[in-house]
Amino acid sequence: MEIIHVKKEKKGKYLIGLENGITLPLYQKDCPHIKFEEGADMDESTYRHLILEVLRIRIQKRTLYLLEKMDRTQAQLQEKLRQNHYPEMLIEHAIQYAMSFHYIDDERYIQTYIRQHKEAKSKQRMRYDLLQKGCDRQLVDTVFEQIEDWEEEKQIFRLLKKRKYNPENSDEASKRKTYQYLLRRGYKNEDVLRVMKNMSDESD
Incomplete structure (x- = not known):
């Protein structure tokens, strides 16, 4: 040869x-x-x-x-x-x-990734990240379906608190910036608006 x-x-x-x-x-x-x-x-x-x-x-x-x-x-x-x-x-x-030897197991990888990031990332963002890492789409969807305790509004609330968001002291530009930040993290528009509105109502 x-x-x-x-x-x-x-x-x-x-x-x-x-x-x-x-x-x-x-x-x-x-x-x-x-x-x-x-x-x-x-x-x-x-x-x-x-x-x-x-x-x-x-x-x-x-x-x-x-x-x-x-x-x-x-x-x-x-x-x-x-x-x-x-x-x-x-x-x-x-x-x-x-x-x-189970040194690689994509299902286990997906489960671990969700467990490590579910407090800081939206379901949509994690799904996108996992697909980018080469995980099978159907396997990702199957694992997500097995998880029932999604509380994304609580995640949004925690992120707003972490950013020290205060609806009373925030002008429209600041609110818009915060809103866009949460959308980029993959949270749904209606969930973000609902949490921000609830925080505004509570501050009244």
Whole structure:
């Protein structure tokens, strides 16, 4: 199998592009009998050794390292491994490896994210954030449906208190700024207006 392109990376790493369309992130020590240069040949046994032993073990260790640093969704882990230039077949292996030990579990990730942020973010904002992190839309909706104690008006009230919002001392520009702030956090227009009105009524 011919090497068709070679790109030298940092810390002695090379990206070795093969004629089968696959690029391997390697170090010269991984196969010292082959010159990392265009036109050089890699035999089938070396290729299989690199895929099945060297890189398969390396991507497993990389996966564990990434998950030790922080909890990630499946999509986030895939993207991080792609940034490390691993072939898709090895990325899929790494995902299955992590899932087999429950190192990644998107349902658990969603539940944890909601629990950590439900006091400060609206349901709509959290849903948007989770979709941006690559969580499956249907799974996100299913987890949200299981949670019944949504009290977004209380969240709005707490945020207003945290911002030291005082309807008596706030002019129209200040009220509008506060209103827009809450909308940006994903709270519904009618809920924001209701809480702000209730605070004004209580201050009368």
